[in-house]
Amino acid sequence: MDTTSLEDRRLGEEVIRRFKEAQKRVVTQDKRSNTVHASHITGDCMRRTWYDFREKPESLSVESIANFYVGQILHKNASLGKKNEVHYSANIRTMKPIPTKEINDINRFDCVTGTADDLIEFEGNLIIADKKTWSSLKINYRDGGSYEKREKTEPDSNYITQLNIYKLLIYICDGVEAKKGVLLYLDKATSFKDPLPFVFDLKPIDEIRSIVTDKLNLIRQHIEPDRVITKYCNYCPHKKICDPPKELIPRWS
Numbered sequence: 429m430d431t432t433s434l435e436d437r438r439l440g441e442e443v444i445r446r447f448k449e450a451q452k453r454v455v456t457q458d459k460r461s462n463t464v465h466a467s468h469i470t471g472d473c474m475r476r477t478w479y480d481f482r483e484k485p486e487s488l489s490v491e492s493i494a495n496f497y498v499g500q501i502l503h504k505n506a507s508l509g510k511k512n513e514v515h516y517s518a519n520i521r522t523m524k525p526i527p528t529k530e531i532n533d534i535n536r537f538d539c540v541t542g543t544a545d546d547l548i549e550f551e552g553n554l555i556i557a558d559k560k561t562w563s564s565l566k567i568n569y570r571d572g573g574s575y576e577k578r579e580k581t582e583p584d585s586n587y588i589t590q591l592n593i594y595k596l597l598i599y600i601c602d603g604v605e606a607k608k609g610v611l612l613y614l615d616k617a618t619s620f621k622d623p624l625p626f627v628f629d630l631k632p633i634d635e636i637r638s639i640v641t642d643k644l645n646l647i648r649q650h651i652e653p654d655r656v657i658t659k660y661c662n663y664c665p666h667k668k669i670c671d672p673p674k675e676l677i678p679r680w681s
């Protein structure tokens with residue numbers, strides 16, 4: 429039997445409300461400028477990014493706010509070297525650096541900005557590292573809240589693309605060519621006890637430039653690019669307006 433008094437329950441609820449407000453504040457204070465950020469073009473669906481620049485997104489779910497919050501805390505407290513949270517901004521068509529404040533309506537879809545987590549020097553080479561949170565325990569809410577154990581065997585392809593875009597930006601802005609990227613996966617279920625690194629070769633500069641330019645062309649065009657339906661549609665902030673056929677969306681696993 430719950431013996432908590434009504435007054436104590438109300439007090440508990442008030443503290444929860446204040447915590448959720450604090451989470452939301454941290455997540456929403458990180459207002460990005462109106463530029464194409466590397467994370468806009470890491471995924472396969474440029475229709476989503478096209479909407480990002482033209483439509484109001486649906487508000488963030490409670491789960492997304494909680495996830496972003498953990499990510500923000502982690503990034504503020506886990507520098508892996510002297511150079512971290514380094515901001516870059518470049519015109520990909522001219523291959524020249526450009527101050528973010530000089531990006532405007534005319535050159536917006538020529539330029540990309542991005543903030544690299546950690547730049548490490550290892551045995552004379554520049555390495556681009558990025559921390560990503562995940563959970564090895566999946567909660568099945570429909571199944572009464574049972575837990576399912578998962579393993580991470582390979583990095584997410586979107587994150588590999590993200591590090592390649594950073595490589596391009598660093599090459600344009602600093603003239604240095606990074607050879608390797610490292611994605612460090614941190615498991616929320618074990619409080620980040622066993623960091624899991626995935627090390628991989630980054631693509632050649634010309635190849636990355638061509639991928640990025642193709643994506644910029646798609647988001648610059650006047651009509652929506654085609655849908656690219658993947659599991660990421662489940663969390664797309666423009667799902668309502670895009671309205672992809674539900675039966676084609678793979679379940680998130």
Ligand code: SF4
Nearest residue numbers: 473476655661664670
């Ligand atoms: S719902 Fe899917 S297909 Fe539509 S814009 Fe979003 S990610 Fe792209």
